[in-house]
Amino acid sequence: MKHIIAVLLENEAGALSRVVGLFSARGYNIESLTVAPTEDPSLSRMTIQTTGSDEVIEQITKHLNRLIEVVKVVDLTEGAYTERELMMVKVRAVGKEREEMKRMADIFRGRIIDVTEKSYTIELTGDQSKNDAFLSAIENGAILETVRTGASGIGRGERILRV
Amino acid sequence: MEMSNAETSSVSHSAAHRTVVSKPKSGDTEIRGAEVLIRALQAENVKFVWGYPGGAVLHIYDALFKQDSIQHILVRHEQAAVHAADGYARATGDVGVALVTSGPGVTNAVTGIATAFMDSIPMVIISGQVPTPAIGMDAFQECDAVGITRPVVKHNFLVKDAHDLCDTIKKAFHIARSGRPGPVVIDIPKDVSFKKVPFQGYPQHIEMRSYNPVRKGHGGQIRKALQLLLAAKRPYIYTGGGVLLSNASNELRQLVDMLGYPVTHTLMGLGAYPASDRKFLGMLGMHGTLEANNAMQNCDVLLAVGARFDDRVIGNPKHFAQNERKIIHVDIDPSSISKRVRVDIPIVGDVKDVLTELIAMIKESAVKPDAAVLANWWSTIDGWRSRDCLKYDHGAGDVIKPQAVVETLWNMTKNDDVYITSDVGQHQMWAAQYYRFDQPRRWINSGGLGTMGVGIPYAMGIKLAKPESEVFCITGEGSVQMCIQELSTCLQYKTPIKIVSLNNRYLGMVRQWQEVEYEGRYSSSYMDALPNFVKLAEAYGHVGMLIERAQDVEPALREARKLKDRTVFMDFRTDPTENVFPMVRAGSGITEMLLSSEDL
Numbered sequence: 001m002k003h004i005i006a007v008l009l010e011n012e013a014g015a016l017s018r019v020v021g022l023f024s025a026r027g028y029n030i031e032s033l034t035v036a037p038t039e040d041p042s043l044s045r046m047t048i049q050t051t052g053s054d055e056v057i058e059q060i061t062k063h064l065n066r067l068i069e070v071v072k073v074v075d076l077t078e079g080a081y082t083e084r085e086l087m088m089v090k091v092r093a094v095g096k097e098r099e100e101m102k103r104m105a106d107i108f109r110g111r112i113i114d115v116t117e118k119s120y121t122i123e124l125t126g127d128q129s130k131n132d133a134f135l136s137a138i139e140n141g142a143i144l145e146t147v148r149t150g151a152s153g154i155g156r157g158e159r160i161l162r163v
Numbered sequence: 164m165e166m167s168n169a170e171t172s173s174v175s176h177s178a179a180h181r182t183v184v185s186k187p188k189s190g191d192t193e194i195r196g197a198e199v200l201i202r203a204l205q206a207e208n209v210k211f212v213w214g215y216p217g218g219a220v221l222h223i224y225d226a227l228f229k230q231d232s233i234q235h236i237l238v239r240h241e242q243a244a245v246h247a248a249d250g251y252a253r254a255t256g257d258v259g260v261a262l263v264t265s266g267p268g269v270t271n272a273v274t275g276i277a278t279a280f281m282d283s284i285p286m287v288i289i290s291g292q293v294p295t296p297a298i299g300m301d302a303f304q305e306c307d308a309v310g311i312t313r314p315v316v317k318h319n320f321l322v323k324d325a326h327d328l329c330d331t332i333k334k335a336f337h338i339a340r341s342g343r344p345g346p347v348v349i350d351i352p353k354d355v356s357f358k359k360v361p362f363q364g365y366p367q368h369i370e371m372r373s374y375n376p377v378r379k380g381h382g383g384q385i386r387k388a389l390q391l392l393l394a395a396k397r398p399y400i401y402t403g404g405g406v407l408l409s410n411a412s413n414e415l416r417q418l419v420d421m422l423g424y425p426v427t428h429t430l431m432g433l434g435a436y437p438a439s440d441r442k443f444l445g446m447l448g449m450h451g452t453l454e455a456n457n458a459m460q461n462c463d464v465l466l467a468v469g470a471r472f473d474d475r476v477i478g479n480p481k482h483f484a485q486n487e488r489k490i491i492h493v494d495i496d497p498s499s500i501s502k503r504v505r506v507d508i509p510i511v512g513d514v515k516d517v518l519t520e521l522i523a524m525i526k527e528s529a530v531k532p533d534a535a536v537l538a539n540w541w542s543t544i545d546g547w548r549s550r551d552c553l554k555y556d557h558g559a560g561d562v563i564k565p566q567a568v569v570e571t572l573w574n575m576t577k578n579d580d581v582y583i584t585s586d587v588g589q590h591q592m593w594a595a596q597y598y599r600f601d602q603p604r605r606w607i608n609s610g611g612l613g614t615m616g617v618g619i620p621y622a623m624g625i626k627l628a629k630p631e632s633e634v635f636c637i638t639g640e641g642s643v644q645m646c647i648q649e650l651s652t653c654l655q656y657k658t659p660i661k662i663v664s665l666n667n668r669y670l671g672m673v674r675q676w677q678e679v680e681y682e683g684r685y686s687s688s689y690m691d692a693l694p695n696f697v698k699l700a701e702a703y704g705h706v707g708m709l710i711e712r713a714q715d716v717e718p719a720l721r722e723a724r725k726l727k728d729r730t731v732f733m734d735f736r737t738d739p740t741e742n743v744f745p746m747v748r749a750g751s752g753i754t755e756m757l758l759s760s761e762d763l
Contacts, residue, residue: 009373010373013321014309014313014321017310017313018313021313021314025314055501055505058501059498059502062497062498062500063498065497065498066496066497066498068317068318068338068371068373068374069373070373071372071373163372
């Protein structure tokens with residue numbers, strides 16, 4: 001089952017590699033991982049998207065907590081949360097494709113952020129399934145390049161993760 | 164490792180000039196990073212540092228030279244520096260300290276660090292690093308020490324600014340000894356150890372928002388555990404190294420004696436409860452006793468304390484799960500709980516604290532264990548015990564049985580102040596089975612990583628800390644050669660140890676597996692072209708003995724013990740085909756035991 005784990009950790013050199021090293025050393029999956037400093041520059045916030053049985057997820061959170069630089073760990077999927085991912089897709093846009101691609105971007109509430117005679121670059125934000133849906137909605141051969149940030153997650157309402 | 168070239172020190176000078184030096188406040192003294200390190204070690208009450216010099220740590224060695232409260236022990240290989248400091252830590256409970264240079268110094272130390280990590284031993288390992296401007300330049304003797312040690316440390320630090328040195332060392336010791344202990348590496352570039360910084364004293368306390376290990380167990384959980392324990396029909400107490408690390412042997416003894424329940428230990432836990440008491444069922448696991456393993460499988464309430472249900476202990480987890488039992492697990496590390504076996508009542512906390520609270524609750528409790536039910540359980544256990552699974556064929560004539568050597572040593576030393584170290588293999592198992600440890604921290608071996616070669620360095624580390632105690636290293640001719648060079652260190656620092664080598668001319672445990680699992684195809688397990696160990700010992704300035712007949716075992720041990728100030732290497736030529744029994748084959752359940760060669 002998919003889990004989204006949010007981690008607050010010291011913004012120190014090497015902290016990221018400890019997290020990544022933990023996943024590879026113990027054979028856990030990482031579907032995606034995003035990290036950036038928070039409003040407090042001494043802290044980084046990480047969102048890890050992973051899959052595994054309940055036992056595996058329990059071990060993952062315990063092992064993350066065991067890392068000395070990790071301050072807090074929350075499995076967002078245990079409660080209500082919001083997830084967003086930014087995706088940029090460069091698509092072929094020639095002839096009648098131009099209108100089609102524009103319309104697809106509109107349907108998915110995407111924005112065209114770069115235009116050439118032969119291509120559009122479309123920016124989309126949403127949960128991953130929405131971005132997946134966009135990619136499957138357009139003809140595969142039309143996709144020139146895709147870049148995705150991976151999921152960032154935040155708890156809903158009163159669920160707040162901070163020090 | 165050898166000294167690096169002179170260029171590196173000039174780099175460190177220029178680096179020091181490029182860094183902005185904060186002016187010390189009046190009254191502050193400015194000292195070099197290397198001196199900060201020494202003062203920090205002194206403040207941590209460090210008495211011994213095992214190490215090996217090299218280019219990147221020359222400033223540190225210079226600072227060591229100028230003081231005399233810390234003794235440096237020059238080993239012959241960095242691996243042994245870490246093992247010796249590790250052995251010292253295991254025997255004393257203090258943080259063991261090792262010092263190595265950059266590059267090969269730290270790579271050689273990795274085996275020692277991983278060994279300490281697997282057994283949760285508090286250690287601080289200081290490694291030199293090339294000067295900060297040279298990091299990443301593939302400099303001479305450069306190695307990413309933090310990267311290469313990351314998976315095998317509790318934590319590690321690269322100190323890029325000498326101003327951070329003092330706090331970092333404080334953190335390192337705090338992390339190493341608190342919570343679930345473990346090794347911490349501090350990597351110090353050469354310019355950092357050279358740079359002068361203000362020194363305002365070593366901090367008394369350090370606060371880390373990201374690291375606050377729990378000590379006290381959850382009271383409600385402990386109460387639930389107590390109810391379960393008191394209502395048990397077939398209770399069992401299974402403990403590991405955590406009891407020793409927490410110095411909770413007295414609490415465990417009190418608990419077991421109050422309840423009258425059977426108790427077993429893992430390889431790492433031996434000595435926590437006296438092995439000579441009848442409530443102790445012996446070690447459990449792959450080479451555990453029949454009664455210890457059968458009780459594990461058949462108990463209805465299991466109290467696991469400071470142990471982690473590892474593969475050598477519970478065998479095939481599916482087989483283990485066939486019997487229903489309630490499990491209470493006390494451990495300071497939440498990640499050890501429900502890792503391999505699902506636990507009903509987890510209690511996260513320091514073993515000593517939790518057991519103290521549990522004992523207090525038992526004293527208050529009106530409910531007592533049902534004596535009749537317990538007697539029933541004990542009679543079942545005594546039935547298993549009557550099989551006498553550790554009995555062995557003493558052989559005929561001159562042949563020396565390895566078990567007999569260990570038993571003889573035990574009979575001779577059981578009332579004395581003795582430490583036993585071992586290496587890894589058959590001899591280790593025989594030592595664990597036949598030397599009955601009645602006291603904690605007396606059995607020193609590599610359980611988790613299973614590192615051959617630890618025996619001599621462990622023994623010399625302990626002997627230095629405990630000069631009045633006798634230290635025996637029970638080893639084999641395979642393991643002992645992995646750190647044999649340390650015989651030289653033993654001579655230099657006058658740490659007389661007694662090496663009991665059970666020489667069967669085989670890598671015995673490998674040979675045993677090949678006999679059991681590979682139809683006797685002894686692939687590379689025969690030790691040909693062995694050295695003459697007597698001459699080898701003599702070449703290192705020690706005493707060597709060759710013992711080839713059973714009747715000479717006891718006299719040889721007596722003679723060796725008389726040579727109090729000498730290291731003695733006893734080369735016992737033992738039965739080459741002897742196997743360790745009982746044995747649980749890989750993949751089998753823990754009660755599916757081979758009890759003798761007839762079961763093969």
